[in-house]
Amino acid sequence: MINYNKDEIVYRALRGCATEEEEQAIAGWYSESPEECQREFDNIHAIIDATELGTIGMARKERGIFRKAARLASFAAASAIIAFVTGYTVRNSVYDSLSSQMTSIEAPFGEHFIITLPDSSSVHLNSGARIEYPVVFRKDRREVFLNGEAMFEVVHDEKKPFIVNTFASEISVLGTKFDVKADKEENMLTTTLLEGSVKVVNLSVPGDRGIIMEPNDRLLIKDGIAHLEKLSDPEDHLCWTAGLIRIGEKSFEKLMGDFEKAFGVKIHIRKTALPDISDVSGKIRINDGIENALRILQKTADFRFTVDSSANIIIY
Numbered sequence: 001m002i003n004y005n006k007d008e009i010v011y012r013a014l015r016g017c018a019t020e021e022e023e024q025a026i027a028g029w030y031s032e033s034p035e036e037c038q039r040e041f042d043n044i045h046a047i048i049d050a051t052e053l054g055t056i057g058m059a060r061k062e063r064g065i066f067r068k069a070a071r072l073a074s075f076a077a078a079s080a081i082i083a084f085v086t087g088y089t090v091r092n093s094v095y096d097s098l099s100s101q102m103t104s105i106e107a108p109f110g111e112h113f114i115i116t117l118p119d120s121s122s123v124h125l126n127s128g129a130r131i132e133y134p135v136v137f138r139k140d141r142r143e144v145f146l147n148g149e150a151m152f153e154v155v156h157d158e159k160k161p162f163i164v165n166t167f168a169s170e171i172s173v174l175g176t177k178f179d180v181k182a183d184k185e186e187n188m189l190t191t192t193l194l195e196g197s198v199k200v201v202n203l204s205v206p207g208d209r210g211i212i213m214e215p216n217d218r219l220l221i222k223d224g225i226a227h228l229e230k231l232s233d234p235e236d237h238l239c240w241t242a243g244l245i246r247i248g249e250k251s252f253e254k255l256m257g258d259f260e261k262a263f264g265v266k267i268h269i270r271k272t273a274l275p276d277i278s279d280v281s282g283k284i285r286i287n288d289g290i291e292n293a294l295r296i297l298q299k300t301a302d303f304r305f306t307v308d309s310s311a312n313i314i315i316y
Helices: 006-014 020-032 034-052 060-072 077-089 094-099 252-263 290-298
Strands: 102-106 113-116 122-125 130-134 142-153 162-165 169-173 177-183 188-195 198-202 211-213 217-222 225-230 244-246 267-269 283-285 305-307 313-315
Touching (some): 006 020, 020 034, 169 177, 211 217, 211 225, 252 267, 252 290, 283 290, 290 305
Parallel strands (some): 142 162
Antiparallel strands (some): 102 130, 113 122, 122 142, 130 142, 142 177, 162 169, 177 188, 198 211, 217 225, 305 313
């Protein structure tokens, strides 16, 4: 980095007063040593917070510099460095480096996560779901990779299509609200659209031009074969976002798999003839616990269960 005080350069950059040379220096510093750069911003942020509280004594000149920077104290240090570097690197190759750095988040079984992406779009991750996305999106597209189920609310940007990649499909949107469940083990993908419009390309079909979905459409791709249907109440299929499990249209074995993810338990089925729950419908609240869910199901299905010392469930 250039030969004068790093802190002063960072403060000027954050205030928008840095020179072109100083901006290049910070961008290069971040590109070469992101961890060191992050620590520097963390330290500065701590000083800013302390200064605003009036808890640090320092020389008059230093106080002046820090007071000017205190206006930025409401922003996290990580956000500040990424925001600055992003603003600068759209004009140089560092942007490409940042857009290739991937972040991944996985919701453990029994938990839901709501995250905000770099473009302010939000993603509600269901239990066991994993999403990968870059530190900053590319200039021409916003692209994420999903395994599991997630609800997306995408900020509209006609210049940057939003793309959800799964093992079975590529889903393109501009701005909309939709749910995607990518179950690689079952070789099945479902996309449910609530608002806006999306195009789903079936990766199992070479040269597939995609299916344009409209609100209330539900697209199922099972073993490479696509089926589109219109739902009278799409929210009913997305009740997991409200902490509920939908029972209908599932086999007993599949429902137990959903219970494992939702409640964060392991279920062992020893029963040879599984109950038929094809005619059962309704919803079960996750917060009431796995034992309550199984007792409710027992009213319509013939089985017994026990809970062992490690919280595993045994189905008889």
